[in-house]
Amino acid sequence: MRPIAISCGEPAGIGPEIALAAWQTLRGEVPMVWIGDPRHLPQGTDWVGVADIADAATAPAFPVLERDFGPPRVPGTPDPRHAQGVIDAIKDAVSLVQSGACSALCTAPIHKQALIDGAGFAYPGHTEYLAALAGRDSVVMMLACEMLRVVPATIHIPLAQVPEQLTAATLTDTILITHAALIRDFGIPAPRLAVAGLNPHAGEGGKIGQEELDLIIPTLAALRAEGLSIAGPLSADTMFHPAARAQYDAAICMYHDQALIPIKTLDFSGGVNVTFGLPFVRTSPDHGTAFDIAGTGRADATSMIAALRMAAQMATARAQG
Numbered sequence: 001m002r003p004i005a006i007s008c009g010e011p012a013g014i015g016p017e018i019a020l021a022a023w024q025t026l027r028g029e030v031p032m033v034w035i036g037d038p039r040h041l042p043q044g045t046d047w048v049g050v051a052d053i054a055d056a057a058t059a060p061a062f063p064v065l066e067r068d069f070g071p072p073r074v075p076g077t078p079d080p081r082h083a084q085g086v087i088d089a090i091k092d093a094v095s096l097v098q099s100g101a102c103s104a105l106c107t108a109p110i111h112k113q114a115l116i117d118g119a120g121f122a123y124p125g126h127t128e129y130l131a132a133l134a135g136r137d138s139v140v141m142m143l144a145c146e147m148l149r150v151v152p153a154t155i156h157i158p159l160a161q162v163p164e165q166l167t168a169a170t171l172t173d174t175i176l177i178t179h180a181a182l183i184r185d186f187g188i189p190a191p192r193l194a195v196a197g198l199n200p201h202a203g204e205g206g207k208i209g210q211e212e213l214d215l216i217i218p219t220l221a222a223l224r225a226e227g228l229s230i231a232g233p234l235s236a237d238t239m240f241h242p243a244a245r246a247q248y249d250a251a252i253c254m255y256h257d258q259a260l261i262p263i264k265t266l267d268f269s270g271g272v273n274v275t276f277g278l279p280f281v282r283t284s285p286d287h288g289t290a291f292d293i294a295g296t297g298r299a300d301a302t303s304m305i306a307a308l309r310m311a312a313q314m315a316t317a318r319a320q321g
């Protein structure tokens with residue numbers, strides 16, 4: 001297969017070291033090329049500049065599409081002068097995937113605030129930036145591990161804005177994109193979805209909030225009428241224990257933390273973040289920049305490895321399908 005493009009992410013975080021560790025583990029199994037400044041790799045890294053992307057698969061050392069970000073990295077302390085380089089690495093990686101030179105995109109974590117402060121980044125995360133680069137209005141974030149798949153219907157917005165941004169159109173798009181992706185990318189022929197309520201006890205029949213009655217229940221009814229298998233709205237506090245999880249293939253949640261807390265609690269090191277609704281495959285580890293341990297050698301690359309494996313599987317399945 002063609003290499004997976006890895007965007008370097010925040011240089012002051014653990015991105016460079018987990019990408020290198022992942023390559024050491026997956027060498028010979030998953031071809032990849034890292035886009036970033038090689039001076040930001042751990043000291044003594046054996047790397048090689050790649051002029052032709054096709055050479056990355058057989059590179060004798062860590063394959064790098066070399067960039068010059070200017071100042072060196074200080075682990076744990078983001079430098080605003082790196083911000084534009086970080087953004088450009090994502091954009092370049094997308095171009096490589098869109099041109100067909102690379103098979104998929106795997107992004108290392110960014111520090112959103114550093115990009116906003118350093119380069120006026122207009123997006124709260126990769127998901128929204130990738131949607132803009134791809135010209136897509138609706139994309140979906142899913143976090144997946146062996147025990148659970150979760151999808152937040154609203155993503156990087158303040159909690160106070162969730163009720164107003166949670167519309168029938170948003171919820172419908174999220175569910176339909178997730179449903180299609182479970183069939184196409186996860187090989188689940190008839191996906192079973194479970195949808196959380198927004199309010200405690202899923203609104204308790206309107207006694208603790210109206211969104212279930214006014215929005216969620218009618219939206220789910222319309223989708224069921226189209227043949228989708230959907231349970232809910234369910235009380236979010238009781239839909240993640242083992243017996244509940246056995247009833248569905250993915251949980252659609254109403255906001256970021258409702259979805260991400262259960263999965264990061266169940267499997268922080270093995271979770272993968274994947275974006276659906278793009279015209280290409282994109283995955284990412286489920287964790288962030290981990291400034292507190294950057295450069296110490298303590299970063300666990302398990303999630304990065306899982307993200308690269310998932311990207312490879314999805315790209316292969318799409319190429320064959």
Ligand SMILES: NC(=O)C1=CN([C@@H]2O[C@H](COP(=O)(O)OP(=O)(O)OC[C@H]3O[C@@H](n4cnc5c(N)ncnc54)[C@H](O)[C@@H]3O)[C@@H](O)[C@H]2O)C=CC1
Nearest residue numbers: 108109110111112284286287288289290292293298299300
């Ligand atoms: N895909 C992305 O670009 C993501 C970026 N972020 C960004 O990361 C920054 C920091 O976010 P936090 O909430 O502090 O979460 P975090 O995931 O960076 O760190 C939380 C805790 O988990 C530990 N940790 C994280 N990854 C680890 C690994 N691979 N091995 C060992 N320990 C690990 C950290 O040391 C820290 O104690 C924020 O700016 C956030 O926006 C967060 C999640 C995803």
Ligand SMILES: NCC(=O)COP(=O)(O)O
Nearest residue numbers: 125126127128260273284
């Ligand atoms: N908490 C997940 C997260 O922030 C990842 O966002 P993105 O950068 O993949 O959009």
